[in-house]
Amino acid sequence: MAEQHPNISESRRSTTAFIVAWVAYSIVIILLRPSGDLVTHEDFRNFYSAGVLVRTDPTHLYDLTRQKVIQDTMVSPTEEPLRYVTPPFETLRYLLFCGLPYRSAYIWVMLCNLVFIVISFVVAKQAFVEGLNQWELGPELLFFLFVPLTVTITQGQGSILFLLLVCLSWREYKRDCDFRAGFLLAFTLYKFTVSIPLAIFLIARRGTKLLAGYVAGAVVVTAISFWMVGAQAMKALGRLLWNATLVGGDSTLRTDTNFSPSWMPNLRGLVYGCGGRYLPPFWLFAITMLASAALLVWILRLVRGQRQETTAFGLAIVGALLLSYYLHFHDITVLLLAVALLSCGRVPGLSLWVPLCWGMAAFCYLAGPRFLIGLPLLALVWAARRERPSDQSEVPILTDGAAAS
Numbered sequence: 001m002a003e004q005h006p007n008i009s010e011s012r013r014s015t016t017a018f019i020v021a022w023v024a025y026s027i028v029i030i031l032l033r034p035s036g037d038l039v040t041h042e043d044f045r046n047f048y049s050a051g052v053l054v055r056t057d058p059t060h061l062y063d064l065t066r067q068k069v070i071q072d073t074m075v076s077p078t079e080e081p082l083r084y085v086t087p088p089f090e091t092l093r094y095l096l097f098c099g100l101p102y103r104s105a106y107i108w109v110m111l112c113n114l115v116f117i118v119i120s121f122v123v124a125k126q127a128f129v130e131g132l133n134q135w136e137l138g139p140e141l142l143f144f145l146f147v148p149l150t151v152t153i154t155q156g157q158g159s160i161l162f163l164l165l166v167c168l169s170w171r172e173y174k175r176d177c178d179f180r181a182g183f184l185l186a187f188t189l190y191k192f193t194v195s196i197p198l199a200i201f202l203i204a205r206r207g208t209k210l211l212a213g214y215v216a217g218a219v220v221v222t223a224i225s226f227w228m229v230g231a232q233a234m235k236a237l238g239r240l241l242w243n244a245t246l247v248g249g250d251s252t253l254r255t256d257t258n259f260s261p262s263w264m265p266n267l268r269g270l271v272y273g274c275g276g277r278y279l280p281p282f283w284l285f286a287i288t289m290l291a292s293a294a295l296l297v298w299i300l301r302l303v304r305g306q307r308q309e310t311t312a313f314g315l316a317i318v319g320a321l322l323l324s325y326y327l328h329f330h331d332i333t334v335l336l337l338a339v340a341l342l343s344c345g346r347v348p349g350l351s352l353w354v355p356l357c358w359g360m361a362a363f364c365y366l367a368g369p370r371f372l373i374g375l376p377l378l379a380l381v382w383a384a385r386r387e388r389p390s391d392q393s394e395v396p397i398l399t400d401g402a403a404a405s
Helices: 006-031 044-056 064-074 088-093 095-099 102-123 125-132 138-144 147-155 159-174 178-186 189-206 208-229 231-246 250-257 267-273 281-305 309-323 329-344 350-366 370-384 400-404
Strands: none
Touching: 006 102, 006 125, 006 138, 006 147, 044 064, 044 088, 044 095, 044 102, 088 095, 088 208, 088 231, 095 102, 102 125, 102 138, 102 147, 102 159, 125 138, 125 329, 138 147, 138 329, 147 159, 147 329, 147 350, 159 178, 159 189, 159 309, 159 329, 178 189, 178 208, 189 208, 189 281, 189 309, 189 329, 208 231, 267 281, 267 370, 281 309, 281 370, 309 329, 309 370, 329 350, 329 370, 350 370
16 A cells, blocks of 8 residues: 555645534534624624615615615614625625525524635645644634634624635636636625735736736626616715725714724724824825835735745735725634745744734734734734745645645
8 A cells, every 4th residue: 555645644634623623613603603682783784784785675785874774674773874885796695695584694694604614724725734734723723713713703794705715716826827816816806905905916926817817807796796786876885985985083984884993903004093093184094005005015026026926925915904995803814824825935933923913813802902913914024025045945735636635
């Protein structure tokens, strides 16, 4: 009998451990899910109302008055509604469940998110196994101890689907199928503030084929969105997004989008939290844009200059999170793939910054200002600037054939 390759054996052990941990995690999440009045105040209420409107009155999807009526009558009455301000094609992920009562739809979306975790792991298994196995906790615990993952599930958010789509894009990217990588990446445009900077970094490294795929995918999702709700609703979405971009203070921002920059774990949150809140809106916006431009140029140079595709892709994800103008806590779930890829490239300093990022995420969610999470993200970029010494090899990524054998 031929001797089993150690990488294949390790992959199988890690996969088994991950599935066991996922089953245990799923049981705990389902048993401890929000119940009673708590479940009606989760973010899913605005997705549910959006799904109902797409099914019954799509042209008024972005009418905030209609959103409030649906939420008050079909979920629970509140003083202020949770606004739905994302592209309409995102509603496809839960549209099927919006014909159910709210609590039943919430459970089904939670189950879908749990399934998406497993699919994400399988799609990018080589990266997760080879990268996260360098940590004592292994991929099974690093996944399920990452607080944003749990927040995504309990709130019914789409950040795990975003992770899955980026994993699919990475799989095509490492096969040098740039058009397909870009096309798949375009389906993350429902979180366009992260998707667009990520695409910019990857296009800067790989060129026109990835750009063509991304543009083709963007045309598809745009056409789907217009078909679903019509031109007037899309114009209403544009107005909502424009208003959210120009606001500077807490009160105005919460009025328009229920969200303050101090809650954003990105560069904008850092600028706002580290004194920017005391500046006039114009100067806050100007300083944020200047800092973003400088960071964009720096990360572009780093991504283009990396010798390893794993490090370049992981760095692109971290850079996209930092430069996103509008970022929620749960959106950093995609950092799981970024850390796995950076670990495959053996970026120096990860042993310090990754545990700090995991710990900072837990602390900031429970007690601290969430903009502080931007600090370890900046530290990851700083660490990736250092090229790996030439005598150290990149952690090998198993080929699909090896993984299957």
